[in-house]
Amino acid sequence: MAKQSQNPYRHPFVRWIEHRLPIISFFEHTLKHYQVPKNLSFLWTGGFIAGFMLVVMIITGILLAMHYIPHPDHAFDSVERIMREVNFGWLIRYLHANGASLFFLVVYMHMFRSIYYGSYKSPRELLWIIGMIIFLIMMATAFLGYVLPWGQMSYWGATVITNLFTAIPWVGDSILEWLLGAPYVGAPALNKFFALHYLLPFLMFLMVFIHVWALHTNGSNNPTGVEPKTAEDTIPFHPYYTVKDLLSITAFMVIFAFFIFFAPNFFGEPENYIPADPMVTPAHIVPEWYFLPFYAILRAIPDKLGGFVAMISSILVLFALPWIDRSKVRSLTFRPISRALFWVFILDVIILGWAGAKPAEGNYIIIGQFATAYYFIHFLILVPLVSRFEKPSGLPESLSAYYKNSCHD
Amino acid sequence: MNATREELSEKGKKRRDFITLTATAMGGVLAGSIAWPLLQSMNPAADTLAESITEVNLAPILSGAALTVIWQGKPVFIRHRTQQEIAEAEDAPMSALPDPQTDKSRVLKPQWLIVTGICTHLGCVPLGQKKTEPRGEYGGWFCPCHGSHYDTSGRIRKGPAPTNMIVPPYTFVKEDLIRIGESS
Structure with missing residues (x-):
């Protein structure tokens, strides 16, 4: 009974949901009643754009996975097939490939913002560390994904980076074999990398929720680095910052679209359009x-x-x-x-x-x-x-x- | 009415402790024993590991020429060394070698050098199999990735690679026929 009286909604359907799962008040609490410093610059929209890019990468990635074949004999050709035969395959692949670069661009901006404005300082140390963990998973995901097209740069990048583990004394070689599922980069490694490349983004997605949870616990930092003290210092997140985020995303999409439609291979290496050859290392990796x-x-x-x-x-x-x-x-x-x-x-x-x-x-x-x-x-x-x-x-x-x-x- | 309420709860606490301890220990053992096979599944499968053997006819390789063959998914360098190359390899002072090994310990017959063609730094395939390719400062191989120089015995001389290129197990079946993957 007490719960019923706390239910502030009038609409019967909304009331029905709220009574069983207080998700309506949760969103109201995290968006509308969430007070944010009033002076956030556009640099504070980086987190939202990064989250948006994660969703773009997951959606395009799932669609690519429907056509991609993780085997050394077919991987390169299946990517070319996506480019030439699959309906809008070129668009989806260019979204995914350029998306990775722009995702990193936004995340680096987000990190340098935190460094410049001291956003990692007490009480936001854990927020920063969770962000760093997301960054680590992101780097692993990007590395694994770059191997999948199985071009020369994919293959030799994978060889060089996985061979880093052999630097570890005593157990290095065993770790390398365990990672590759063979003494060399080949079919077992490609298959494994594909499985992990599909898994890790969902782990990132989970970590983003924890990141936002930690963020909402103490609220955003701001360009002055001084904690808001009075109601005068803050405004509600919605509609003020939802609109600011959307404006930033619009500008960001212009840049994104430029690369996809006018310079889709700007970030890529021509060498990666040569199928992987385990016998020949490119002159310049x-x-x-x-x-x-x-x-x-x-x-x-x-x-x-x-x-x-x-x-x-x-x-x-x-x-x-x-x-x-x-x-x-x-x-x-x-x-x-x-x-x-x-x-x-x-x-x-x-x-x-x-x-x-x-x-x-x-x-x-x-x-x-x-x-x-x-x-x-x-x-x-x-x-x-x-x-x-x-x-x-x-x-x-x-x-x-x-x-x-x-x-x- | 023998035991008071407190005594009973004290007894219950001990029993609960025992149950908690047993359940935790059991959980730990189970987690550990299932983790092993799960992690092991990621190690090379039996067919991947199966020692394959590559047979190579050396007769067509003229003195000064080289051949690259594939053995267990890896390139193997075979070089028919000239007298000068053999002399260079044998005369190198041990003090000049980051990973000291005599040339004799790396070959079965001095004119045939057989090494796994993988740079021991980060796994690139060094250049130098063709005469037109750079062979580094010591006339052997040069790894373009991070600049390791190998001599005519496949030993590291300069650069970040920590050890010499590995000599795979091989044996001479006939005068001009070797089997890589089989110890002599």
Whole structure:
């Protein structure tokens, strides 16, 4: 009886549902009554676009799987068949292939946003870590998916990356065999990779829900990094940010459509239109652009195990970021030295990406080594030191005060 | 009326502890014993593992030429070494080798070098089987992926690869016929 009286809905059908599954009030609570800082910039729509891209990738992926054959004798041809024979197969494949690149673009933007505005700081450390786990699963999914067309780059990318595990002392070779289901990359590996490539996105989907759950527990950070204090500081998520998200998505779709219809192979490697040949390694193996900085770090260390450890560490160090950065002030807007360091860091990542795309010889290696060294110096020395001693400047009393004082209102 | 309510609940608690412990232990054993076969299923299947044997006729390979054959899904390099190449391999000082092995321990007959054609760094196929391909600074093979140089004995000399290219098990059946996959 008590429950009945809590049911605020009039419509009999809505009342009927709500009484049995309080899903209507759940959505009202998470959208309409969810108060969000009023000053979020377009950078805060990245999460929504990323979630949207995950759904696009799952839908197009399921459709591709209906025509794809995960066997070395048929994989390449079945992809070409999708391109030439299957109705709108070209569209679905280009959506999926370019979608992967743009998905990474949005996720990197989302991550750099969090770094710039200190969104990983207390009480959002776990939110950040869950996001990093999603990023790890996403990288694994992208790697597995790139193997499936079974072109030269697919095959040799798979060989090089899986062989990384042989760097692990003692058990490396056994782990490699276990992963590949054979002592080499072949039919068992392709079959397995396809199964995992289909599975992992659903794991990501689950993690996204946990990510949003953690987000809604403490609410969004905002460009000032100052927690909202009064009702004046916030607005309801719906309709204000649902509309902002949709506007961003519209702009994003223009870019997405440009690549699909006008430059569908912009992100691809021509080498991958040559069927895989286990006897011939292409002269120049490069991963997709979104892995290039990590690939540069791998190659920077002239030791097999060392390179592997450096690459893994470059990702793991991000997990520890909430504890590496000691400053209580979140937004770099009020931390001039850290802000400068942030942009140097961005430059460093771009240099790493550039070096990763070049052949592993001469000056490219040396540049990659310096950039790798700086990557770790940034996280292990500069950020901990600067965040401890830097004096923040111009930190406003409240979120609203910032906009009143700086006459942005 | 012998036991008070408290004594009974104390007894019940111990019984529950026992049940909890047994059930947890049982669950752990079951999870562990099913995890093993499940994980094992991902290891190479019996037919994948089955040792295949590749027979190669060496007669057509002239001195200085090379042939690549497939053995267990992997390329195997066979090189008919010239006198100069043999001398280079034998004269290399052990101190200059990251993974010291004498040339004699890597061949059955000095003119025939047979190694698995896979770079021990990250599994690429090194270049150098054709004379027109780069053979690196030591006249053997050069891996284009990350720049490992191998000498005329297939030993790593420079670059990120940690060990020499592996010599597969093989045996001479006749003067000019080898069987890869069979120890001599």
